[in-house]
Amino acid sequence: MARIAAPGTRERILATAARLFYTEGVRAVGMAQVIDAAGCGKNLLYGHFPSKSDLVAAYLEQARSGRDADARRALGAAGDDPGAALVALTAEIAGRVRRRAFRGCAFRNYLTEFPADDDAPARIARRYLKDTRAQVDDLTARLGRADTCELADRIWLIIEGLYASTGAPNVSRAATVAVRFVEELVN
């Protein structure tokens, strides 16, 4: 009797790997550790993800999907107002930063761990940064200010600073300040 493949196995393995990669770093976590934590056999993991690079790519793809969904939700609530959209985007990131499990931006962290690589995970990470930056540029342009370029650069500085505020003395306060900061810039 052939056993039926358990549904959701791939997702369970990926969720475990994602938590470990994000918390401890991609390089620090070995495949054996993922297998142990997921409580699955080796073949099962390598069946779904033929190599560690594939698993890492899936981890980053999933992080991107989740982030995009949250961003869409935040943007939806902001309606057509580009200023409100920029504030909503910042607030969405601030919400992530306030979580206990926050340990920086998964994509920036990956690029810090593998600065020279140009494989699938690196391309996913770089594309994410490019796309979100473009999103900020777009929204800022729609504000119709004379100093569009300067303003976009400033908002981007705040967003990057917000993502980096892992070691800030008061992370939650930093998140609040960042949102208020962007609010003042767009109003």
Next chain:
Amino acid sequence: MARIAAPGTRERILATAARLFYTEGVRAVGMAQVIDAAGCGKNLLYGHFPSKSDLVAAYLEQARSGRDADARRALGAAGDDPGAALVALTAEIAGRVRRRAFRGCAFRNYLTEFPADDDAPARIARRYLKDTRAQVDDLTARLGRADTCELADRIWLIIEGLYASTGAPNVSRAATVAVRFVEELVN
């Protein structure tokens, strides 16, 4: 005939290691690679640095010394004006960011690579972040504003964002914008 120990050997090894660690990441660079690049024997390196952790600690200590010296120089030119000092500090970082070899803040990069560690290198990195943040807090307090806390948080966001601007579309422009941004905040 006893050969005299070559002077500057430690410094040469350390400079090689520092360049590699900073450019490619601490985890990605092995001791063998450092030995190869330094063109020395294995025993010589291990004589000066008994373990990789010692070498990494020396790398971060040296980075800190260099950074402190540059910061002192920048602060000296600013005189007693705390606003000018904050701008000078930002400009000093902006200068680093503009260099071709810039690949982020060595201390933040290390903490991203080893988030769970609490050894000598990690303590050096965390102490640096704590000290520079305290420096910003101090200077901001001396501005005598009513919103000292908020202002310090904002400047810190900009500084963190500036350090993170490795992948910005135009790094040099981002650096310029950051300095102008802080200028406006303190004036």
Next chain:
DNA sequence: GTCTATAAGGGGATAGAC
């Protein structure tokens, strides 16, 4: 005495085989 070169120990990594 000082350094290089080489070998080897002990561990852990990815990945494949059964």
Next chain:
DNA sequence: GTCTATCCCCTTATAGAC
């Protein structure tokens, strides 16, 4: 699941060159 192959890691030890 277990077992193995292969590789690279940090580190120590040994042997030889100047």
